[in-house]
Amino acid sequence: xxxxxxxxxxxxxxxxxxxxxLIKRDELNIYDIPIAKITKDFLNYVExxxxxxxxxxxxxxxxxxxxMKIKARMLLPQEAxxxxxxxxxxxxxxxxxxxxxxxxxxxAAFEQxxxxxxxxxxxxxxxxxxxxxxxxxxxxxxxxxxxxxTFQYLLKNYEDPVTHNxxxxxxxxxxxxxxxxxxxxxQAKISFASLLEKFESRLVLVVTFLAILDMLxxxxxxxxxxxxxxxxxxxxxxxxxxx
Amino acid sequence: xxxxxxKRIVEALLIASPEPLTETRFxxxxxxxxxxxxxxxxxxxxxxDYDESGRAFSxxxxxxxxxxxxKAEFEPYVKGLFSKAGRLRLSQAALETLAIVxxxxxxxxxxxxxxxGVSSDSSLRTLxxxxxxxxxxxxxxxxxxxxxxxxxxxxxxxxxxxxxxxPKLREVEDILSEEQDELI
Numbered sequence: 001x002x003x004x005x006x007x008x009x010x011x012x013x014x015x016x017x018x019x020x021x022l023i024k025r026d027e028l029n030i031y032d033i034p035i036a037k038i039t040k041d042f043l044n045y046v047e048x049x050x051x052x053x054x055x056x057x058x059x060x061x062x063x064x065x066x067x068m069k070i071k072a073r074m075l076l077p078q079e080a081x082x083x084x085x086x087x088x089x090x091x092x093x094x095x096x097x098x099x100x101x102x103x104x105x106x107x108a109a110f111e112q113x114x115x116x117x118x119x120x121x122x123x124x125x126x127x128x129x130x131x132x133x134x135x136x137x138x139x140x141x142x143x144x145x146x147x148x149x150t151f152q153y154l155l156k157n158y159e160d161p162v163t164h165n166x167x168x169x170x171x172x173x174x175x176x177x178x179x180x181x182x183x184x185x186x187q188a189k190i191s192f193a194s195l196l197e198k199f200e201s202r203l204v205l206v207v208t209f210l211a212i213l214d215m216l217x218x219x220x221x222x223x224x225x226x227x228x229x230x231x232x233x234x235x236x237x238x239x240x241x242x243x
Numbered sequence: 244x245x246x247x248x249x250k251r252i253v254e255a256l257l258i259a260s261p262e263p264l265t266e267t268r269f270x271x272x273x274x275x276x277x278x279x280x281x282x283x284x285x286x287x288x289x290x291x292d293y294d295e296s297g298r299a300f301s302x303x304x305x306x307x308x309x310x311x312x313x314k315a316e317f318e319p320y321v322k323g324l325f326s327k328a329g330r331l332r333l334s335q336a337a338l339e340t341l342a343i344v345x346x347x348x349x350x351x352x353x354x355x356x357x358x359x360g361v362s363s364d365s366s367l368r369t370l371x372x373x374x375x376x377x378x379x380x381x382x383x384x385x386x387x388x389x390x391x392x393x394x395x396x397x398x399x400x401x402x403x404x405x406x407x408x409x410p411k412l413r414e415v416e417d418i419l420s421e422e423q424d425e426l427i
Contacts, residue, residue, distance in 0.1 A: 013336055014361030059361045099358055102412055106342035107335065109410045110401065114332060119315035120303070121322075123258065143372055145378050234363040 015063030016100040018045055023097070030097060033090055035074060039067040066093065144213075146228055151209055154196060154230045171204050176211035184221065184236050192232035248294075249277075253285045262395065264310025282309070307405060308396035332367075340366040341357070344376055346412050349390035351382050367391070375400055
């Protein structure tokens with residue numbers, strides 16, 4: 001009995017990777033992919049994917065549908081309109097495969113470079129951050145992503161107090177921007193953590209956070225952080241007061 | 244100022260600098276009166292000294308500057324200083340995603356997924372967490388998708404001076420002609 005070669009689907013990065021594998025394995029011509037054969041083989045794998053509940057099963061099923069569409073189009077007679085050449089229904093797929101192959105090769109090259117570079121340690125390693133207690137060393141270069149992470153982190157630690165109030169909370173972005181503006185007139189810096197304590201509802205907090213982002217964009221405020229997940233310090237920016 | 248002194252100044256800066264020492268940073272550290280000797284030459288002299296005296300480290304040109312790195316032979320010892328999690332190798336998915344970003348940046352998640360043919364959320368997340376990628380603005384197109392770029396840490400991680408030092412991406416034509424050769 002011809003036992004099918006068992007291949008672990010997890011080893012493929014996606015449907016394109018699997019198709020490239022099938023093409024290589026059977027030494028198929030990428031210019032002239034035998035679509036019926038490859039569709040059949042591909043579907044066998046997708047069956048396995050369903051059993052495995054692969055997280056990217058959806059991507060595999062989408063590709064299966066694409067393959068069947070191409071197969072159907074190839075069976076239908078096509079008539080050229082005027083001088084237009086009949087486009088091979090497989091062209092788009094072929095281009096996708098070739099494009100993916102380029103980056104797959106590049107990824108292999110990256111892996112090689114990674115392997116060569118790993119034994120070298122930098123005097124100051126990657127992702128270096130100032131020491132725990134060093135509050136004078138402030139990262140001026142806070143990225144939006146860091147701010148979002150911090151917000152998420154702080155919010156997680158913030159419990160919504162239980163209230164039985166059903167009144168509609170009316171809070172606007174400009175109200176909160178005005179509030180921050182006023183606060184910054186009085187004090188040079190605001191700690192974001194202290195704002196958390198001040199507000200009772202998550203909604204007000206979120207709107208305040210959005211107001212900070214908006215003011216950051218228009219350079220009315222600056223945001224500093226001494227390390228990731230640490231408190232955010234809001235200070236006056238270049239355009240402070242010019243709203 | 245004599246070259247010996249400049250050499251020692253550069254050495255001090257290399258030791259103290261939290262990021263690659265660039266020409267700009269170097270000259271910013273020197274006072275007005277000091278001759279602005281070319282950093283490149285001083286580095287070469289220093290490297291020569293290190294080679295002759297058999298040090299455990301060397302100077303590497305990375306991310307448009309210079310940094311001190313330990314030599315490969317000491318890896319078995321030096322790695323004991325670091326947590327394993329911080330030095331995990333990148334997964335295949337992360338490498339593919341990183342490759343696409345480095346050659347086509349700035350790119351959106353959609354661009355990446357169109358090429359890989361598979362959802363790339365988790366690899367993007369890993370790469371952002373490891374600071375190899377950063378978000379740089381938004382696309383002008385519909386939905387104003389986030390744009391991803393490689394970071395300075397990316398250059399450091401792969402020991403590159405600039406993104407241009409990456410191996411050239413093979414042209415589709417080359418792949419095709421190779422396929423043809425294989426068939427013949």
